[in-house]
Structure formats: structure tokens, C-alpha cells
Amino acid sequence: MKEFILLIQFFTRIPIKSKIDYDEEKYGKSTYLLPLIGLIIGGIVFFVYEGSSYAKIPMYFIAFICLVSNIILTGALHLDGVADTCDGLFSYRTKERMLEIMKDSHIGVNGVISLVIVILGKGLLYFSVEIIPIVLSIVVGRLAIIMSASFGEYARDKGMAIAIIKYNNYKGFLKSLLITILIFLCFKNYLINIILTLIFAYIIHINIVRKIDGITGDTLGFICEISEIFFLFTVLVIS
Numbered sequence: 001m002k003e004f005i006l007l008i009q010f011f012t013r014i015p016i017k018s019k020i021d022y023d024e025e026k027y028g029k030s031t032y033l034l035p036l037i038g039l040i041i042g043g044i045v046f047f048v049y050e051g052s053s054y055a056k057i058p059m060y061f062i063a064f065i066c067l068v069s070n071i072i073l074t075g076a077l078h079l080d081g082v083a084d085t086c087d088g089l090f091s092y093r094t095k096e097r098m099l100e101i102m103k104d105s106h107i108g109v110n111g112v113i114s115l116v117i118v119i120l121g122k123g124l125l126y127f128s129v130e131i132i133p134i135v136l137s138i139v140v141g142r143l144a145i146i147m148s149a150s151f152g153e154y155a156r157d158k159g160m161a162i163a164i165i166k167y168n169n170y171k172g173f174l175k176s177l178l179i180t181i182l183i184f185l186c187f188k189n190y191l192i193n194i195i196l197t198l199i200f201a202y203i204i205h206i207n208i209v210r211k212i213d214g215i216t217g218d219t220l221g222f223i224c225e226i227s228e229i230f231f232l233f234t235v236l237v238i239s
Contacts, residue, residue: 003030011037013075028167032176034142041073042135049131063127081221082118083111095212102218118225125232136190137231139183144201144227145220146176152215161217197231
């Protein structure tokens with residue numbers, strides 16, 4: 001339970017003031033619960049959606065409110081990963097230089113463009129689909145994080161995400177996948193979308209590993225965001 005609260009404190013901006021001693025191993029091994037964190041975030045977005053709908057706000061504005069709510073709840077944590085990853089990978093430099101660029105606190109042109117594309121794309125998809133796929137996409141995004149962490153090695157010697165990557169393996173991914181499937185059993189129509197999204201996320205994961213010989217916290221955030229978008233895209237196309 002303590003580790004779960006720690007996950008909420010790290011991966012969201014939900015105000016929980018409980019002070020918990022950080023144990024890297026316990027924290028890392030508990031991250032398979034991230035889909036539940038996604039469910040909590042998605043649940044709050046769901047109530048924002050329902051409240052906005054009850055107020056009879058135009059749909060395009062509801063989509064905007066839900067998107068902003070998602071960003072606020074996560075503190076733009078994964079969007080930061082999108083910008084840093086795209087700045088690094090699309091610099092077409094050496095592995096070492098890519099990692100330096102990703103660590104730089106300044107944002108470059110590639111980072112700005114990627115943020116515009118991701119936020120605009122997600123906003124359009126929020127406008128185009130129902131609220132349930134939006135909630136589920138947030139869950140799948142966190143599953144994609146664990147998948148990448150479980151099948152990759154850390155590209156640096158140290159960093160904030162090392163616990164997630166160091167203490168996750170295929171067993172962690174399977175536990176995370178099981179949690180996700182249990183959530184999706186209530187929405188069986190979207191199981192095919194999970195499969196397609198995981199295939200897509202794994203392909204992205206492989207290409208990242210080829211470029212920098214591993215993964216980082218930034219690439220995990222990147223995979224989370226594009227997995228959310230891809231999941232919603234498959235829902236839109238298949239429906």
C-alpha cells in the first residue's frame with residue numbers, strides 16, 4: 001500500500017501528503033501497478049467529462065477540458081518525455097550526444113513540434129471518441145511504460161527512472177498486463193485495440209533501443225503518450 005501511494009505521488013499531482021520512506025527496490029517492483037494509476041487518472045477525467053456534459057458545454061470544449069485535466073493530473077510528466085526524446089532521437093547524432101540532448105533542460109525545435117503534434121492529435125481524438133476509450137487509453141499508456149521497462153535496459157548509469165527499469169522484467173509485464181486485461185473485461189470490445197497498441201509500442205521500443213542502446217525515463221514518457229494516441233486512433237478507425 002505504501003508503494004502504491006508513492007506511485008500516485010510520483011506519477012500524478014493528486015495531493016497526498018503522506019510521507020513515505022523511499023525504497024528503490026520496493027518502488028521499482030511495485031510499478032507493475034501503473035495501469036491502476038492510469039485508471040485513477042482516467043476515472044477523474046471521466047467525472048470531468050460527465051460534469052461538463054451535464055452542464056451542456058459544447059463537445060469541442062469538453063474535449064479540451066478533459067485534455068487539460070489529464071495534463072494537470074500528470075503534471076505534464078510524460079509530455080516532458082516526448083519533448084526530450086524527440087529532441088534527442090531526431091538530432092541524428094551519436095548515442096552519447098543524443099543522451100546529452102535528452103538530459104538538457106532546454107527544449108529544441110523537434111521537441112516543440114512533437115508537443116504540438118501530440119497535444120493537437122490527442123485533442124482531436126478526445127473530440128472524436130467517447131469517454132470510455134479515453135479512460136482506457138490512459139490505462140494502456142501506463143501498460144506500455146511497463147512493457148518497455150521490462151524488455152529494455154537503462155541507457156545511462158543513473159537516473160530517476162532506473163528503479164522502474166532495473167526491477168521490471170517479463171514477470172512484471174505479465175502482472176501489469178493481467179491487471180489491464182481485468183480492467184478491460186468490462187469493455188471486451190477494446191481488447192483488439194490493446195493488442196494493436198502493444199505491437200505498435202514494442203516496435204517503437206525496439207527502434208529507440210537501436211538508437212541509444214537502451215531506454216530512459218524520457219523514452220518511457222514518450223511511449224506512454226504515443227501509445228495513448230495510437231490506442232484512440234485504432235478505436236476511431238475500427239469503429
